[in-house]
Amino acid sequence: MANKVHLQRLAEGVTAWNEWREENPDIDIDLSDVCLVKEISKRHRKQVERILASLISLLVTLFLDKYQVIENLVKLISNNLSLDLTLSATVNLLLFFIIRTFIFIIITFTVVFSLHPILNIAEQRQSLKNINFKAVNLYKTDLRGIDLSFAELSETNLEYSNLSYVEAIGTNFSQAKLTGICIANWNINSSTNLNNVKCDYIYEFFNEKLRIPEKRRPSNSNRNFKPNEFTLTYQVNEVNIELKNYVNLTRLQELKSISNLSNKFDLSKLLQYCEELNKSFDNDCLLSVPMLVRAITDHVPPIFEQSEFKHVVANYKGSKSFKESMKNLNESLRKIADSHLHTHIRSKETLPNQTQVNFSQDLDVLLGEIYRILK
Numbered sequence: 001m002a003n004k005v006h007l008q009r010l011a012e013g014v015t016a017w018n019e020w021r022e023e024n025p026d027i028d029i030d031l032s033d034v035c036l037v038k039e040i041s042k043r044h045r046k047q048v049e050r051i052l053a054s055l056i057s058l059l060v061t062l063f064l065d066k067y068q069v070i071e072n073l074v075k076l077i078s079n080n081l082s083l084d085l086t087l088s089a090t091v092n093l094l095l096f097f098i099i100r101t102f103i104f105i106i107i108t109f110t111v112v113f114s115l116h117p118i119l120n121i122a123e124q125r126q127s128l129k130n131i132n133f134k135a136v137n138l139y140k141t142d143l144r145g146i147d148l149s150f151a152e153l154s155e156t157n158l159e160y161s162n163l164s165y166v167e168a169i170g171t172n173f174s175q176a177k178l179t180g181i182c183i184a185n186w187n188i189n190s191s192t193n194l195n196n197v198k199c200d201y202i203y204e205f206f207n208e209k210l211r212i213p214e215k216r217r218p219s220n221s222n223r224n225f226k227p228n229e230f231t232l233t234y235q236v237n238e239v240n241i242e243l244k245n246y247v248n249l250t251r252l253q254e255l256k257s258i259s260n261l262s263n264k265f266d267l268s269k270l271l272q273y274c275e276e277l278n279k280s281f282d283n284d285c286l287l288s289v290p291m292l293v294r295a296i297t298d299h300v301p302p303i304f305e306q307s308e309f310k311h312v313v314a315n316y317k318g319s320k321s322f323k324e325s326m327k328n329l330n331e332s333l334r335k336i337a338d339s340h341l342h343t344h345i346r347s348k349e350t351l352p353n354q355t356q357v358n359f360s361q362d363l364d365v366l367l368g369e370i371y372r373i374l375k
Contacts, residue, residue, distance in 0.1 A: 011043035
């Protein structure tokens with residue numbers, strides 16, 4: 001379980017944290033098994049509340065003293081009830097304390113309640129850019145949505161941690177333990193270092209409703225990644241970034257060559273989808289890419305004598321590799337497309353990158369089978 005002292009240090013900010021790490025390089029840091037955003041935000045809230053309480057207490061005291069509230073209240077009661085109220089010093093002090101406490105509670109509650117939405121927004125925008133987490137224990141830690149760009153996470157234990165929606169541009173994960181992590185919609189690029197990480201398997205999707213990771217990779221629960229397989233599979237390199245044609249031009253030409261031969265199916269819309277898909281990918285219009293691929297999968301089932309694409313996956317008697325590619329399009333691609341199509345506007349967004357939307361190989365398998373059937 002996370003060390004409370006270490007969490008408090010982290011809540012002081014990245015600069016203070018990094019300075020403390022430099023001064024204490026031999027301390028074993030434990031930030032495991034917590035939701036880091038909530039823990040940091042909880043300490044920020046307490047700090048804000050303490051400052052506000054001190055300020056409000058001072059202002060209430062000055063207000064009561066300046067406007068002689070107690071004396072005026074006694075006069076008001078005496079005049080209205082025709083009583084001669086003379087309070088002893090002790091009673092006067094007690095009355096002052098009761099009124100001061102009452103006003104303090106009302107104002108403090110009102111201010112804190114009013115600031116609650118602002119503090120919630122701040123909680124959702126947690127940035128730990130350039131943080132030094134080298135060799136830190138982050139086992140089972142929930143890091144969802146945190147900006148860890150250019151952070152130092154070498155030799156860090158991240159096993160079974162949740163890295164969904166994490167910004168990891170330029171982050172150094174070298175020699176980190178990554179077995180069991182969830183990388184749903186994380187954002188990395190070619191400057192992210194995944195060299196020599198220790199990883200047996202990962203998860204590509206996080207079920208918010210059940211609050212569990214799903215879609216294990218490798219999908220076969222009896223198989224783990226081979227040494228360096230995770231890095232080779234997920235490391236973004238310059239070759240990937242420079243990829244321009246989402247739909248293979250040769251495949252596109254094959255479909256065009258048979259577009260006039262089929263009396264049963266008009267391929268004009270399918271060809272247009274493919275052309276627009278290449279234009280979108282070439283111009284980094286990455287939000288539209290998964291939507292266009294999904295449109296294709298919804299468009300072509302009749303070619304396979306099915307009404308829906310999920311029936312193509314379940315019923316079409318293709319090869320094992322074909323079925324695996326179609327399952328990937330039906331599950332991974334559809335979920336990514338839906339997440340961008342149906343998610344309401346939020347205080348912080350993560351835009352797709354080329355790695356996340358690259359289902360070009362699976363799509364090519366589908367288009368190749370269409371060409372074979374219609375030819």
